[in-house]
Amino acid sequence: MFEVKNLKYKDILYIDHLNINKNSVTCIVGESGSGKTTLLKMLNNIISPDEGEIYFNRKEINQYNPIDLRRRVVMLPQTPIIYKGSILDNILIGKKFSKSEIYDIKEIENLLEKFNVNKNLNEPAENLSGGEKQRVCLIRVLIMNPEVILLDEPTSALDENTEDLVINYVVEYVKKNNKTLIMVTHSKEIAKKYSDHIIEITKRR
Numbered sequence: 001m002f003e004v005k006n007l008k009y010k011d012i013l014y015i016d017h018l019n020i021n022k023n024s025v026t027c028i029v030g031e032s033g034s035g036k037t038t039l040l041k042m043l044n045n046i047i048s049p050d051e052g053e054i055y056f057n058r059k060e061i062n063q064y065n066p067i068d069l070r071r072r073v074v075m076l077p078q079t080p081i082i083y084k085g086s087i088l089d090n091i092l093i094g095k096k097f098s099k100s101e102i103y104d105i106k107e108i109e110n111l112l113e114k115f116n117v118n119k120n121l122n123e124p125a126e127n128l129s130g131g132e133k134q135r136v137c138l139i140r141v142l143i144m145n146p147e148v149i150l151l152d153e154p155t156s157a158l159d160e161n162t163e164d165l166v167i168n169y170v171v172e173y174v175k176k177n178n179k180t181l182i183m184v185t186h187s188k189e190i191a192k193k194y195s196d197h198i199i200e201i202t203k204r205r
């Protein structure tokens with residue numbers, strides 16, 4: 001689904017060749033500052049490499065309209081972005097971007113419950129804890145129904161049990177719905193347990 005060839009970005013990232021398959025779970029691991037977030041941002045064209053090519057479904061990524069591409073390939077950034085408004089508003093804001101206003105409130109309530117966020121959808125999102133904000137932002141991405149989900153350390157603020165519960169659900173969802181998941185994680189255990197492929201990025205010194 002993605003193919004990267006001869007990629008170079010500043011003196012941060014060099015990748016000779018990389019393939020990421022459709023309908024697979026890929027984890028990106030590596031030490032802090034090695035370029036994991038940088039690679040993720042390149043996969044939905046938030047940043048472009050200085051050299052080399054990135055293909056999405058065999059077409060160069062910069063040939064796509066960036067907005068259309070980001071509706072199909074949705075990235076959840078490392079720090080959750082919470083807007084003023086209720087939890088529900090914060091979840092539905094992703095739907096507005098993906099231009100599909102139809103949603104199932106039961107599905108959203110079910111996700112909140114599955115992810116152990118014991119809050120009412122009408123409560124203000126600003127009062128949530130860091131870990132709850134992370135999970136609300138993850139629900140926002142799932143509800144957008146993208147083809148590819150890019151997650152940048154989606155569970156960094158969660159305890160181990162909640163982390164496992166959330167990732168387990170997301171991976172099952174991805175498999176059941178034929179999606180592609182690419183996730184940066186600090187946890188080699190999570191990577192080993194859930195991924196079909198692991199990409200390890202090493203820092204250049």
Ligand SMILES: Nc1ncnc2c1ncn2[C@@H]1O[C@H](COP(=O)(O)OP(=O)(O)OP(=O)(O)O)[C@@H](O)[C@H]1O
Pocket residue numbers: 010012030031032033034035036037038039
């Ligand atoms: N636009 C930029 N210009 C210059 N340097 C940058 C830019 N973006 C990132 N960097 C640097 O590139 C390196 C890789 O950053 P990146 O965020 O991709 O690492 P990471 O592996 O995701 O790190 P972490 O695990 O700490 O989140 C860092 O040293 C960062 O400071």
